[in-house]
Amino acid sequence: MKSFLLLTLWLPLVVYAQKKTPKMYDLLVGGYGSSISVYRFYPETGKLAYLSESDSIKNPSYLCVDKDSRFVYAVSEKDSDSEVMAYSLAPKTGQLTFVNKQPVKGAAACYISIDEDRKNIFVANYLSGSISVLPLKEDGSVLPPSQLIQGKGRSVNKERQEAPHAHTAFLSPDEKYLLYTDLGTDKIHSYRYKDGQQQPLIPVSVTNVKPGSGPRHLDFSPDKKHVYVVQELTGEVVVFDYDDGKLKEVQTVSMLAPGFKGVVGAADIHVSADGKYVYASNRGDVNNIVVYAIAPETGLLTFVERKPTMGKAPRNFVIDPTGNFILVANQDSNSIFVFRRDKASGQIREIASYVQVNKPTCLKFAAAQTPK
Template sequence: MTDVVLVGCYTAEMGGKGSGIATFRRDSAGGLTWESTLVLRSPSWLVKHPTLPVLYATDETDEGAVSSVSLVDGEPSLLDEEVPSGGAHPCHLAVTPDGRFLLCANYTGGSLAVFGLSREGRITGRTDLVQHSGTGPNSARQESAHVHMAVPNADGSVVSAVDLGTDEIRSYTLSSEGTLSPLAVSKLPPGSGPRQLVRIPGSDLAYVACELSSEVLTVRETSPGAFEVVASTPATHGAFEGENIVAQLEILGSEVYLSNRGADCITSFAGSPLAAVADQPCGAHPRHFAMADGTCYVAAQSDDTITAFPLGQLGKAEVVKYPTGSPSFVLPLDL
């Protein structure tokens, strides 16, 4: 059973009300109790090393940095001094499956950085930095490149960077030294604003969450790192009038889940072709969510709460709220 839920947030530097990585202890019924907070600047995205008790956090500020955090004692503590991310507002991190490299998407900087990791999980230095360029038709949001996610494939040899600003997925080969070489560029519908790419295990298909067009694209990987659009699905089950901005996309078994900011719900999808099944209210501006033991935990950023509800009652579940400042990320862990 999951022991704790770690919560990343936005702090005062980004207009937020949080103070760092909060640790919530989780009881047998799924309830959360705040336990401690590791003070950091806007740790908006968290990722755990695949095998080691080490966590990495973005410092999503104008300067941009990455922090490494030890989980050895069951409570987060700073492992090393933060390192510059190579661009403004880093918003996503991923560790390659072999644990040798950390990938960092710099949103405002429009770049993708690679960092080497030691056998102990410490950041040894930046091994590469690739700068994107270009624009999209949405002048307010696509005035320049905005790398929003970097996704390694199953063996870590290919890294696909999702660029919201240019409506592209740019893929690279990742060398054993941590350097990137251009491999493929996949164009997505103009103005779609791709935010996240999630591969469907055991297939050549993947889903792309499109922030600006409020839809989920089904794409096929025709060759390593190259994608073509197969289908498009609206981001919510019910009709919604007004601006809706999608955020987090997750696959759990045969179900697909998406957070919607504006509609302020978690939407579930199923079937082929993909279709929305239910919308679950979850609090204002749900930026990120995660599942643990049948419970969904949501970072309702504008409500300053983590909300929780059982997955088995999606669409009509009772929502429980746990106060915390400007949450942006939730990470259930066994410690």
């Protein structure tokens, strides 16, 4: 009986300790510089603490992390002969160790993503207007490209749309399809993804958007019924119904305040994990994040607020794994601001912390462990 009483007293303490011990995360920061920075993120406070930097890499402007947080892949963005760099990530220290690199056979690589089984990575090459597929080995190293998809055409903006400019390569949540946006031709391409094949991407459909709008980044709703695309050149968010790799446009909303006149440069877009809100960033003379509420049945958007990012050129941002914070990379003011987020209203609240980082352009989270 005494042992039973001790056990009943001890078990609630264990459960309480488990609840009170937050998960740890590392924030990986890419940008226009010479290394990838790693910060420990504390989800109970929103604070960031510097951990380490990678070895030298030119312009690691976009990153991706495998699902187990074992490997990090970065583009090395160059006007010609861009590369992909592979690193292993130490979960306790945040140390990045170089594994290998491969040319992507494209110019100005600006986006990279990875499939869940760590079979392939997908790279969007802005200047060459192409998508590169690079297989991965079991040890995390990158093999030479197995497939190269070359975009064609142009659109109406003579300065920005004189040629194809691929800007994202995004797998659907079920990983049956890959969507890529072409800012230069005002098109969104859909490909069937079959990872067992030498050339795993098979064309399915092409969706045209408004001429001169410049589709840049996208995200899916958690229920996989809708896709949200941010249009860089016009500062708009477009809502699409999504079904089996195909898109149907159902709504376009402006990110701009009524009567706004100035330079726009819409950049990034994310859907909250609960599927209730969409967030989209705008650069140029705007420098804010626009928040929209999502109608549960239709996926249509209703404006909530515009929140200044406390810096210039919020090229990239991320919602933290708890959903309580939004971290914003202000490229032209060399800063990352951490804002509190109200899950119920979707609104962006007060600043929790900030750090100075050279030209940050990409923020990614990885699971971490606390050193014993």
